[in-house]
Amino acid sequence: MSTSQDSTVKASGPNNFGYNDFVLGNFKFNRDEYFAHVSWPTGSHAISIDDFLRALQRDCAWDFFYGTVNFDHVVGTINHYGNVDLFAGRFNEAYRKAELDYSENFQTPDIRSTFHSMLDNWTNSTFDPFASPAETQAPWGIKSGSNTEAVTRRRVAAARMVGVKGDEQIRTDATGHPINRMFADVPQDEPQVFAEPGFEGEIAAFNLFAYLSRSNVTWNPSVVSVCKESLYCPTTEEYILPIVHGNDRVEWFIQLSDEIVWDVADRETGAPRAKVTMRAGDCAAMPADIRHQGFSSKRSMLLVWENNSADLPALIASGKAPQYPVSF
Amino acid sequence: MAYKTVFGSLDNFSKGRIDIINDDPKHYVFSNLFEVAKKSKPWEKVAVGINQEYVLEAIRAEGQSGWYSCDHDETVICMDGNVEVNFVKLDTPVAASGKSGAVAVNGEPVGKKMGRVVLQQGHQALLPKGSAYSFTAKKTGVLLQQTIIGDLTKQRWAQICLS
């Protein structure tokens, strides 16, 4: 986490509402009681501050994730893994046709430090952007304290698997992970593990469903197991995915519990393509040429499965790898 | 309010759907792993997810499996039932170096016993590189294996996916 003392962050303020204003290249960001205001050389845009902070939180926590993170239909980022485009109207057909879209490229550390500072400065003490709306208070009003601990949560990243000796460990009450109210009925017994002497570091198992029942964040995929570049990134989902994810590679969803409905639209234009309803046991791919946003009425468990290979975006963009996982 | 968490099982799953607006449903490669396991033979490794060389396999766990080994880490999640996994550290590797996916071990594996784990629904186990492992399921269950396409992987997308 960088702070506003970071030399790459251009911040001024506080403004009349107590928040700092930020400048990143030709983009300007400021917040008032209700909105984040973003402006760039060819236009400006307001986003409700709850939506903006939830989206900004994911973009920060995921370090710009895979592909495009659309905050809404206008503003977002594209990850080029080392540098990042910040854009306005880039994936909006009307902005493109009017030639009002605007994009600027930044070295990752520069946009990262500005985004982290903005998230920290604009989040008040009683708002947690990672929580579901029912679990947090509102972000409105003039500046009132901060919630640095919530906005800088460490992202879990197992090297082999959660529960392996020396790797990420399971969640318990003692680690500060109580069972979520919507998962109170999820069995908590851990698997029986009998390792022969000398193999304690190799024989490992854990209760994934119990682990997920104790997640204190929503819409935050984090790595629990690794098979070379194949990453299991399960997450618990409640309410609406705060960003619209535009894929630069195929991504897979395995619905572990309950139900999520995905709105799928064209990655470039945003034109709707399909509605995908997923229930426990359903497996579906999100193609590399779409954007998607999920809706989960009850907190649900979703296994997001990623291929982390660094070569994939270029292979797909150049047509050497297909947009779809398999043809049949 | 008491919330009910809905997990799936072989006997009780409710498959979702795709409502097409302007697309081909095949692009989503949509299947349900319980439905797939219901129609599989015991221990068949049927791909329900594929991303380049990586696959997820739905496995109908029933009775005693053979022994397998792999030259990279794999994992299994028990999605239904109760499955015991036994492990042996192989004296001599069975999967060739650099070989992707699980291979079958002929007969009993030769090496030291590493231990065993007993998985219930929702439990995930590591299948460590270089070990031999076998599964036992007294009651029919379902495993989801994280691995790479191998000699034993079955791809039958047209039969299992919405179209």
Ligand SMILES: [Fe+2]
């Ligand atoms: Fe996504």
